[in-house]
Amino acid sequence: MEFALVIAVIVIALAFDYTNGFHDAANAIATSISTRALTPRVALLLAAVMNLLGALVAEGVASTIGSGIITPPEDSRGMTMVLAGLVGAITWNLITWWFGLPSSSSHALIGGLIGAGVAGAITVHWSVILGKVVIPMVLSPLLGFCLAYAVMVxxxxAFRRASPSRVNRGFRRGQSVSAAALAFGHGLQDAQKTMGVIVLALVTAGLHTGTGVPLWVKIAAATAIALGTYAGGWRIMRTLGRRVIKLDPARGVAADVTASSVLYVMAIGLHAPISTTHTISSAIMGVGATRRLSAVRWGVARTMVTAWILTIPASALLAAATYGVLTLFIG
Structure with a gap:
């Protein structure tokens, strides 16, 4: 039974990774598509490749997810908790995808693990959650907004005397690079979270020790997120690329560069699992605000922020309910 649970967790973790890819594909390519710098299929392929590469680079975020959120018991009950956390996260991802809301897959996963841990009455590492989840969750959008505003200014x-048409052409070409950088940062952050969950499951089942990520786990998670990215996330792409603000190429580059820089610092420097969605969305708002505050459609932004706030508690509740149901069948 326990081995079957391990297989189930790995399969569902990779399914979560896949939904993460198509849910968050818009993060990296919405700006380049909305400004027509890249065609949708070329942009998706670029994002998929860079997600794959980013996923193979580091392990810091995976360690935080794998050992820093909950410590499940090493038995079938612990495996049930991990499974419930994943189901809660996937369910919330699908709900927000259906409504076109760019919520955070990262925080859905973290909320799912918290909810399953609380429902199972085990140790939840609240100090780690505060230091590496809650504080970065608040800081990363603020940094994204302020830095993007400053970069765009x-x-x-710098280009105040240049021809607008020439500037647009140059930045439109640059968006291929900036979109690739952001997709690399997304792989660096988000695929590692799935790796962390799989390692957590392997440790819980007594099949692995420590927080190091086996190569096969890296390759599986990287491939799943790349395939999910290529599948596309058109509903969310429309929200980020068109409904928040009408972007031009310069603003697209500024938003991408800012967001990718924040992702790199948080992943490599702090091992903090932040949200790519929060970061790029706030960066888009920041570059939009340089035009004028009314240029940002704050009603849409308010709806997005509401989804951000609800993500952790909603996915926690879904995971807790799932854990209750699973225990009836698994024990």
């Missing part, structure tokens, strides 16, 4: 000043 700098670009506007």
């Amino acid at each position: 700098g670009i506007a000043w």
